Amino acid sequence: MKLPDLFIANMRQLLGTEGDALVDAIATTPPSVAVRVNSARGVAVPASASVVPWCSAGYYLPGREQFTFDTDFHAGRYYVQDASSMFIHHVIKSLITTPVRYLDLCAAPGGKTTAALQALPAGSLVVANEVVPQRARVLADNVMRWGDPHAVVTSDTPAAWGKQARGFFDVITADVPCSGEGMMRKDDEAVSQWSPQLVDQCAVRQRDIVADVWQALRPGGLFIYSTCTYNRQEDEQMVQYIIEQLGATPVEVPILDAWGIHPAIGADLPAYRFMPHRVNGEGLFMAVLRKHGDEPCVTPASRIKPPKTQPDGAQWLAHPDQFDLSIVGDTTVATIKTQQREVALLRSMFHVLHAGVTLSSAVGKKVVPHHSLAMSTALAPDAFPRCEVDYATALRYLRGEAITVDAPRGYVLVTHLGAVLGFANNLGNRANNLYPKPQRILSTHLPAVKPTIL
Numbered sequence: 001m002k003l004p005d006l007f008i009a010n011m012r013q014l015l016g017t018e019g020d021a022l023v024d025a026i027a028t029t030p031p032s033v034a035v036r037v038n039s040a041r042g043v044a045v046p047a048s049a050s051v052v053p054w055c056s057a058g059y060y061l062p063g064r065e066q067f068t069f070d071t072d073f074h075a076g077r078y079y080v081q082d083a084s085s086m087f088i089h090h091v092i093k094s095l096i097t098t099p100v101r102y103l104d105l106c107a108a109p110g111g112k113t114t115a116a117l118q119a120l121p122a123g124s125l126v127v128a129n130e131v132v133p134q135r136a137r138v139l140a141d142n143v144m145r146w147g148d149p150h151a152v153v154t155s156d157t158p159a160a161w162g163k164q165a166r167g168f169f170d171v172i173t174a175d176v177p178c179s180g181e182g183m184m185r186k187d188d189e190a191v192s193q194w195s196p197q198l199v200d201q202c203a204v205r206q207r208d209i210v211a212d213v214w215q216a217l218r219p220g221g222l223f224i225y226s227t228c229t230y231n232r233q234e235d236e237q238m239v240q241y242i243i244e245q246l247g248a249t250p251v252e253v254p255i256l257d258a259w260g261i262h263p264a265i266g267a268d269l270p271a272y273r274f275m276p277h278r279v280n281g282e283g284l285f286m287a288v289l290r291k292h293g294d295e296p297c298v299t300p301a302s303r304i305k306p307p308k309t310q311p312d313g314a315q316w317l318a319h320p321d322q323f324d325l326s327i328v329g330d331t332t333v334a335t336i337k338t339q340q341r342e343v344a345l346l347r348s349m350f351h352v353l354h355a356g357v358t359l360s361s362a363v364g365k366k367v368v369p370h371h372s373l374a375m376s377t378a379l380a381p382d383a384f385p386r387c388e389v390d391y392a393t394a395l396r397y398l399r400g401e402a403i404t405v406d407a408p409r410g411y412v413l414v415t416h417l418g419a420v421l422g423f424a425n426n427l428g429n430r431a432n433n434l435y436p437k438p439q440r441i442l443s444t445h446l447p448a449v450k451p452t453i454l
Contacts, residue, residue: 001027003184004194010231014265018277022230025277031186032280033061034083035453036115038146040377041419043077043454052281053259055086057118060280065451068441071394072454075419076145076375081111084182084274084281088112088173091224091253091288092119099123100170101297101342105158105213108135110142112175117148125339127169127346129154129161140353141439147377149323149336152346153354158212164349165216167298172217173224176206182228182283185276203233207241214246219293223248226286230275235285236267243269248289300345313359316373316383323356323378330362331370334378369411371436374422385412387424387431391450397421397433400440405431 012019036058037043045059052058067073067080099121104113107128117126128143130136136155143151179199180190227234242248252270255261260278264271274284311332314320323334335343335356343355358372387407394416397403407426414421424431
């Protein structure tokens with residue numbers, strides 16, 4: 001790999017003699033491969049996998065697998081995520097001990113969101129936002145696949161959050177768009193598009209994003225700022241801007257020296273730099289700040305009235321007493337009772353793509369169970385008949401093809417090795433496929449043997 005000469009010079013200036021080691025790691029060593037398992041699904045990992053030091057649910061794999069053809073991936077049993085990015089799991093576990101309202105502002109494709117859902121105290125509300133519509137749909141698919149009913153997915157601007165949700169959140173994470181220097185080892189486009197002008201443009205954009213959303217964080221709340229780049233302009237200098245201009249105090253996160261994390265450069269503040277010549281992962285910068293003041297979260301008054309009667313569908317949930325049901329458009333949605341008011345407010349103010357568990361949708365006069373329900377950890381184990389299929393049939397199902405199943409007529413859950421893949425409508429001679437079109441496998445070259453990852 002040929003890195004830009006000016007980038008190499010910048011890294012040498014940034015790190016001194018260590019700069020050559022970083023450049024060599026980017027140019028000549030392969031990226032690591034890691035997954036974070038979904039502990040809510042009781043997933044085990046192979047003995048050959050090694051644990052990511054800062055994330056107990058993260059595991060390095062010996063090499064890159066064909067994740068697209070792994071039924072466990074489609075069943076939400078793990079998330080493919082760079083090991084450095086899993087540091088958010090450690091930050092949350094170290095600093096947050098009580099349930100919170102949590103906003104992941106720049107959340108697509110969903111790695112840090114699912115990590116937060118896994119790490120936060122039980123009862124926390126997680127809002128995952130992505131302003132770009134196409135990326136927001138991918139985010140919603142990944143959050144739905146993870147299956148946690150405490151999640152909401154939205155697509156709105158940072159400015160909208162700052163204006164309409166003032167003081168609403170205890171914690172905001174902003175993994176801001178950046179120049180992508182930390183992705184150069186695994187992304188040729190990050191190399192080809194890099195320039196000093198791009199760094200300048202990203203720094204301006206990052207400042208605007210942070211300033212826009214700042215009002216949505218309550219006084220005393222935590223702001224977690226991160227990039228996947230190395231330069232100080234997008235990293236330490238942005239943290240200094242937050243401290244000096246917005247009013248915040250940096251927060252230290254406990255780490256071990258053995259992890260190889262580099263401290264802040266050119267600034268006396270706690271910050272955490274992941275660089276591939278030091279850690280088994282890609283480039284990442286992260287810092288945590290506490291907003292000045294100390295006030296509880298704000299919950300605006302709501303005029304939204306709960307439905308007089310509960311829609312049908314609670315019988316499909318393992319613990320129906322924990323949920324409120326409502327009609328949203330042509331769907332029936334279940335929301336955690338303790339979060340119903342907050343979710344209703346979010347629906348009234350923002351563009352919500354997914355919230356809680358979508359139980360069913362109305363198709364003409366029919367009530368069709370939704371893929372969100374199939375993926376949810378809140379699904380009652382005996383809510384629908386389960387149909388175990390072999391690997392070849394599972395791949396046909398994930399491609400959207402009709403399959404034949406040995407099960408009662410009606411809606412059934414298609415499973416492989418016990419893991420739920422989604423719904424089918426069994427007509428007897430065939431089962432109509434209800435697997436969502438955007439998530440289907442497009443490749444026609446299908447392997448005969450399932451990749452062994454978990």
